[in-house]
Amino acid sequence: xxxxxxxxxxxxxxxxxxxxxxxxxxxxxxxxxxxxxxxxxxxxxxxxxxxxxxxxxxxxxxxxxxxxxxxxxxxxxxxxxxxxxxxxxxxxxxxxxxxxxxxxxxxxxxxxxxxxxxxxxxxxxxxxxxxxxxxxxxxxxxxxxxxxxxxxxxxxxxxxxxxxxxxxxxxxxxxxxxxxxxxxxxxxxxxxxxxxxxxxxxxxxxxxxxxxxxxxxxxxxxxxxxxxxxxxxxxxxxxxxxxxxxxxxxxxxxxxxxxxxxxxxxxxxxxxxxxxxxxxxxxxxxxxxxxxxxxxxxxxxxxxxxxxxxxxxxxxxxxxxxxxxxxxxxxxxxxxxxxxxxxxxxxxxxxxxxxxxxxxxxx
Amino acid sequence: xxxxxxxxxxxxxxxxxxxxxxxxxxxxxxxxxxxxxxxxxxxxxxxxxxxxxxxxxxxxxxxxxxxxxxxxxxxxxxxxxxxxxxxxxxxxxxxxxxxxxxxxxxxxxxxxxxxxxxxxxxxxxxxxxxxxxxxxxxxxxxxxxxxxxxxxxxxxxxxxxxxxxxxxxxxxxxxxxxxxxxxxxxxxxxxxxxxxxxxxxxxxxxxxxxxxxxxxxxxxxxxxxxxxxxxxxxxxxxxxxxxxxxxxxxxxxxxxxxxxxxxxxxxxxxxxxxxxxxxxxxxxxxxxxxxxxxxxxxxxxxxxxxxxxxxxxxxxxxxxxxxxxxxxxxxxxxxxxxxxxxxxxxxxxxxxxxxxxxxxxxx
Numbered sequence: 001x002x003x004x005x006x007x008x009x010x011x012x013x014x015x016x017x018x019x020x021x022x023x024x025x026x027x028x029x030x031x032x033x034x035x036x037x038x039x040x041x042x043x044x045x046x047x048x049x050x051x052x053x054x055x056x057x058x059x060x061x062x063x064x065x066x067x068x069x070x071x072x073x074x075x076x077x078x079x080x081x082x083x084x085x086x087x088x089x090x091x092x093x094x095x096x097x098x099x100x101x102x103x104x105x106x107x108x109x110x111x112x113x114x115x116x117x118x119x120x121x122x123x124x125x126x127x128x129x130x131x132x133x134x135x136x137x138x139x140x141x142x143x144x145x146x147x148x149x150x151x152x153x154x155x156x157x158x159x160x161x162x163x164x165x166x167x168x169x170x171x172x173x174x175x176x177x178x179x180x181x182x183x184x185x186x187x188x189x190x191x192x193x194x195x196x197x198x199x200x201x202x203x204x205x206x207x208x209x210x211x212x213x214x215x216x217x218x219x220x221x222x223x224x225x226x227x228x229x230x231x232x233x234x235x236x237x238x239x240x241x242x243x244x245x246x247x248x249x250x251x252x253x254x255x256x257x258x259x260x261x262x263x264x265x266x267x268x269x270x271x272x273x274x275x276x277x278x279x280x281x282x283x284x285x286x287x288x289x290x291x292x293x294x295x296x297x298x299x300x301x302x303x304x305x306x307x308x309x310x311x312x313x314x315x316x317x318x319x320x321x322x323x324x325x326x327x328x329x330x331x332x333x334x335x336x337x338x339x340x341x342x343x344x345x346x347x348x349x350x351x352x353x354x355x356x357x358x359x360x361x362x363x
Numbered sequence: 364x365x366x367x368x369x370x371x372x373x374x375x376x377x378x379x380x381x382x383x384x385x386x387x388x389x390x391x392x393x394x395x396x397x398x399x400x401x402x403x404x405x406x407x408x409x410x411x412x413x414x415x416x417x418x419x420x421x422x423x424x425x426x427x428x429x430x431x432x433x434x435x436x437x438x439x440x441x442x443x444x445x446x447x448x449x450x451x452x453x454x455x456x457x458x459x460x461x462x463x464x465x466x467x468x469x470x471x472x473x474x475x476x477x478x479x480x481x482x483x484x485x486x487x488x489x490x491x492x493x494x495x496x497x498x499x500x501x502x503x504x505x506x507x508x509x510x511x512x513x514x515x516x517x518x519x520x521x522x523x524x525x526x527x528x529x530x531x532x533x534x535x536x537x538x539x540x541x542x543x544x545x546x547x548x549x550x551x552x553x554x555x556x557x558x559x560x561x562x563x564x565x566x567x568x569x570x571x572x573x574x575x576x577x578x579x580x581x582x583x584x585x586x587x588x589x590x591x592x593x594x595x596x597x598x599x600x601x602x603x604x605x606x607x608x609x610x611x612x613x614x615x616x617x618x619x620x621x622x623x624x625x626x627x628x629x630x631x632x633x634x635x636x637x638x639x640x641x642x643x644x645x646x647x648x649x650x651x652x653x654x655x656x657x658x659x660x661x662x663x664x665x666x667x668x669x670x671x672x673x674x675x676x677x678x679x680x681x682x683x684x685x686x687x688x689x690x691x692x693x694x695x696x697x698x699x700x701x702x703x704x705x706x707x708x709x710x711x712x713x714x715x716x717x718x719x720x721x722x723x724x725x726x
Binding site: 007012018023025061070074225241 | 438
């Protein structure tokens, strides 16, 4: 082992050399991005340089090319930041999100646009819509699948009154696990610690699996995780971070009652997004309330083998129709197959509005 | 302009090629970091791979080498994330910080350790200290210069009872400006909007400069900034983000009464950090209350031309001495000049404890 210091020294020199190369290439990338921006500005001084479909393509390409040792998601995250920095050089993307700061929606905004974007919290969802409509910001970020059901509806309702388009989606993975220290047996858990909110989100699962365990509310899930480290008969409800931090074992994963809790956000903007190759389309359809209306509405999707990813029913606020349906499906409105289905649906529905075609969430 | 599309196409192809190279180099960097980790583990299975002085050196080198177009701070931020990802591959750095999530302390922790670190919020400063002492985490992040004066003292007091060392500092730039829309005259401001907390932080400045302006509290500084866009006689107190987002002019910058408000955080750990080349040292000194005690204490620093960057006086809790002084100065305890001063101070003081020598905040 006498040559260990020189081995380490050689590796550090190699890392320094790699860093110099990475620095040079990122700088050249930034210069290229600047040239793209200059050419576009000549064509149209009001142009927006951020292109959701191009960014999705770059990230997907990176993830496909990557063969380790970093995992593809981590690598894509680094490239998101590199792109964000290159873009901000010429014109930082301006983003309004549903605040306050420190919420999942802010996390989603930063994850989607990178940390070089300029982002500001808004007090309400309609404010986010208004800022985008007024042109004060390029994009808005709003939750669409959230633990507070009212919030989702608020976002959907805002689309009914707005001409804004969906330009993208961001997904955060937020899951609760049942965690124990390594010497705890699954069948010996007599006490469970967690934050009251997490208890509420996992209530059904707990009632089914641990009906007799005492539930002790603590100030945070981090504290819950810390407590079980030294208690062999206790478990904690907490997330990935706490499990990693305290080296706890997961005796059950994703125990939240709504598996998609607080995890999906929409990027709203005022332009259409071209095809990226893997896209989703969201539409809102108004139907008269008659027997078989929903079946009739969905039949063309089925016939053209188009995957529905989500369907929400909302009472109409206009009074003319009884219901509106929010439908998400795979595909882009510019694909002939999708255009054909939309045409058929338009004939059957009282009204159809395409909220947007956009790249499926990459990260 | 007929060749514009092909120009754009060529630039995009060039960017794709650069991305492939960046991907390859980052992957090679990650492999090297993995080899470093393997060698170190052979030497000592319990080793911690994160080395604050090495990381500071890498970032400083990058900032010195960088000559645009990205600014050096942005480039350093990208490299922080690359290092964070490489490190997490082998052993994610575990960090406890003063919570809750969404606070400036979390921001500081993520800025310092990058987004690949595993970080968890703690409910109190002593909990952060305890988690580090117990070895549950590698590092803790606590505020040391904060708007809530009690918090600062709490951190200082925690050091008196702890054997923890300071391993680094993180600085966040959080400033308030007085913002107006471009057609507003500085002497016509009759109303100022802001969040109540920001009003409190800028009270003295406002009393001195705008004693007669009506102060209107709103829900957020973002809202304040939005309001003044359409009111020519109004101003808003808000930060850089709001100014950029709404294209507002700054008629006064950094108007907060304590200019270093909420801006400095300490990284605590259980090991000494070697010299990085640009370091700071923090000590706590207990003195008997006698005339000229402070002057006597500081004289050696002056004589050896060592820059003091901060001095705090706290009443001693042990009862034996009347006061303890927390002193920060430039230099590392391993430098002969610094070692000589510390030796002199040790002779004059009732007690001297070196809290740590650590790299000066890079980002």
